[in-house]
Amino acid sequence: MNEFPGITHIAVTVSDLRRSAAWYADLFGTQPVLDEDVEAGDFHHTVFALGGGNLFGLHRHVDPSGAPFDERSPGLDHVSFACSDRAELEKWSVRLDELGIARGEIVDAHYGSGLSFRDPDGIALEFFAPPAAA
Structure with a gap:
């Protein structure tokens, strides 16, 4: 292994997929390239293609925790x-x-x-x- 691989995608969990998809579409200036339920059925994802082959995904889980995002907590x-x-x-x-x-x-x-x-x-x-x- 010569070099650590680059990042291909980032996925964030959102509370309202429709609202967030519209917000990110405005920010990115593009529409999602994928919008589907995951085969296991435990979450839905919407994916945007960004420059350089990178993808940015939005996830909406069927059993959300309801906890608000906090960058001071472990995780993102x-x-x-x-x-x-x-x-x-x-x-x-x-x-x-x-x-x-x-x-x-x-x-x-x-x-x-x-x-x-x-x-x-x-x-x-x-x-x-x-x-x-x-």
């Missing part, structure tokens, strides 16, 4: 989408405003810059760009 902290530079982050800041999605300000650090926001279930998302070349 946040999902980050790659941007090429800070200028692209600024464009996404404008796009989130156009979509009516609440967001933080762009935060610059020595390791890069990030723009945080949340989906309808409060799942933490961000756009992230590497630091500018010196």
Whole structure:
């Protein structure tokens, strides 16, 4: 094994699949490529194809826990989408405003810059760009 494999998909659990699918369709600017019940019947998933062959899935379980998302609990902290530079982050800041999605300000650090926001279930998302070349 020469190199650890890349990530092919991320899947998040949502409370209202219809609402979240519409929200993510607006964010991604595309419609799902898959929308089906899983064979075992214990959850339904909707999947979006993103650039670079990556997939982003939404799951709705038949027996949801009802617990709200909390990045301080064990499990997912946040999902980050790659941007090429800070200028692209600024464009996404404008796009989130156009979509009516609440967001933080762009935060610059020595390791890069990030723009945080949340989906309808409060799942933490961000756009992230590497630091500018010196």
